[in-house]
Amino acid sequence: MATESCDVCERSVRIAGGIGDLWNFAFESTQGMTLELTDDSEFFLCFDCMERLPDDHEPTADDVAALRERTDPVEEDGNDFWHWK
Ligand SMILES: [Zn+2]
Secondary structure, eight states: OEEEEOTTTOOEEEEOSSHHHHHHSOGGGOOEEEEEOTTSOEEEEEHHHHHHSOSSSOOOHHHHHHHHHTOOOOOOGGGGGGOOO
16 A cells, blocks of 8 residues: 545545555555546546546546645644644
């Protein structure tokens, strides 16, 4: 397993370590994935943000940028107890 930060909300999300992991682990062990868009751009998104992309058409880099515009980076201030800095 590894972590990667979401390109929209900047939260660190857990991802499967490779294609083998993807098939061996249940989907709930993975919290995001790399989206390859039809315009050849690539973004890593957590599932929460992915669900917020428009679903009436194939998402584009513009859709991801627009989603990022209206998404505040996740603030983890309230959860300092759980995070060692
Ligand atoms: Zn996200």
